[in-house]
Amino acid sequence: MRSIRSYTRILLLVCAMALVLPAAAYAKSPYTGYIYNSQDDDKPALNGYLYGDSFDGYDMTSGSFKAPEDLFVTPDDTLYVVDSGNNRVVHMDPDTGAVFTIYGDKEGKGALNGPKGIFVAKDNSVYVADTGNKRIVVFKPEGAFDREYGLPQSELIGTDFNYSPAKLIVDKRGYMFVSNEGSTLGLMQIRPDGSFAGFYGANHVPFSMTRVIVKLIASKEQRDQLASEKPPEFSNLFQDNEGFIYTTSLGIRFNQVKRLSAVGVDTLNSGTHRYGDYYMKSVDGEFEHETIVDVSVSKDGFITALDQTNGELYQYDKLGNLLFIFGGRGNQNGLFKTATSVAETSDGAIYVADRERSRIDRFYPTPFADKVHEASILYVDGKYNDAMKPWQEVLQMDSTYDMAYTAIGKAYYRQHKYKEAMTYFKLGLNRGGYSDAMFEYRKVYIKAHFGTIMTIVIICFILLQVLLRYRRKRKIAKKRSEFLGTVKGGGVSGSH
């Protein structure tokens, strides 16, 4: 009797516990996680980011969005949405959905026409690239029109320049850096007084063998007919909290994301680094071309780039190592139709604006991503030993995450444990690291076993000498016997 009662009690307890435990929210992600390993092969990986929710403005005081083009997150984690189809900018709290201010008047100087870019300065004045009106508008924080900047006058710009400001940032001095749609000359630098300060960080025409060959073969008329080669155009720019300017470029396959120094030199990529998808799918026999339209950099330096063509987001660490790929094109939640902008709040949530669907999707990092971030922050700062433990935990979650093996290998290398380093570099398919570790390991090994190695070498040497001497002797003996044979034969014939 007693035992039955205690069983029921346990059963009840278990049931109660099941109620208390939070039910694990389970939703199948519409995209499967993958990553490019060190051999540039796409390999399955755990998802770093999962779709959380979306907001489209319907239940907000602003009313619904229409074709949002750009997002901006302030240091205090409020969100500015460039609601291009409604010709306005909405300042909102992404967590509560509360709308603070709406910029863009119905008429007058503050009326916007298809704005495409936004930047909010330290003093909360709002710079809007009013693309349709070919100007940059500055609003006061409370929403009133402040001033505007048209096309600056300068000899450098030329007369047939098509001014169409799309994206912009403002640096600490108040200088505006504007990416002009369709312009290949670089970012326009405009002073606070509206004068032109020059072009900045222009891309270069990439070298192309086909072009050289075509130029060699083609006649002058043919050459004139060829489209002139223009350097890639900037599609977007982003300023991180240290003041570095990140740019994205269109029409190139390498170094689409750059971090420009004060003089406009790329400090992110040494040599060529490929961003985005390595194997774009082909449609009607032609390979699609990636369109990196936006980039966002978190306070820890994680770079998230958005490719509009396949709707995928790529997150890199400060050094440009690929960490996660997520998103895609489609109709389900978590996929996009035409993604236009990406932004990140300080809690790690990533916001993506979708022009065609007129809504903003929010993605949250998974526990796996949190672990990778924790490890990566230590790793890129060179704290390999501290990073080892989180990397090992990363491997417990996803044992095919190549970067973790390389990182642990580097930690072992630094601890002078070269044999372990070799093992991990091998697992991470890192040949350079493996070779360096082996170089050290070989030194240590030879030092430790010097006696044995020398003995073996000496014995081999002596054996070789003995063998050579023996062969020489045999040869001489053979020759002598042949010689004697001929002499004998000669002697016999001579005696007759």
Add this chain to the structure above:
Amino acid sequence: MEAIKLVRQSLFHPFDFFYDIQFEKRAKLINALAIMALACVARIVSLMLSGFAFRTREAVDVSIPIEILWVLIPWVTWAISNWAVSTIIDGEGKFKDILISSSYVYLPYILLIIPVSLLSNLLTLKEISIYGGIYYFMYGWMAVMLFLQVMIIHDFEFGKTVGIILLSILGMIIMWLIIVMIYGLVNQAIVFVINIMKEIRYRS
């Protein structure tokens, strides 16, 4: 012992060797096949033995049948192409002689590739020049043997030999292109027939 003697002569006295091979009925197909089998084995073993730092492919990427084809196809197509070219331009070699003697060109490869792979386990990428040097030496040796083989078998002078070799290589490339083309066409034809059969099955 006989085999070792043959190998030694072909490697170190190729002049006499390629000369003798035509007259003294020393050209045995079985020898050539044995050499090619060894070359295949050497290639596969070397792929497995080479050090991690020097490995260009992972073990999973290595397909043994394809590696064997990589050894055999150049040999067979070279023999056919060289025979075809040299018969037009009055070479003296018979097809059998060409086929068998050109298999001996693989001997330096068989001899060196496995030691090089073993050595690569002890080398780091800093000493890649040693590794590359041995490879160059090996291929150089093979090239010299190939050259002498063509020159002696067909009894050509120097300049003519160079020309014949270039023409033979061209012939080889043409042969490969034709093979690939035929493969593609036959493949399409087979797929076409299969599709028709599927269609009929669906409709019936």
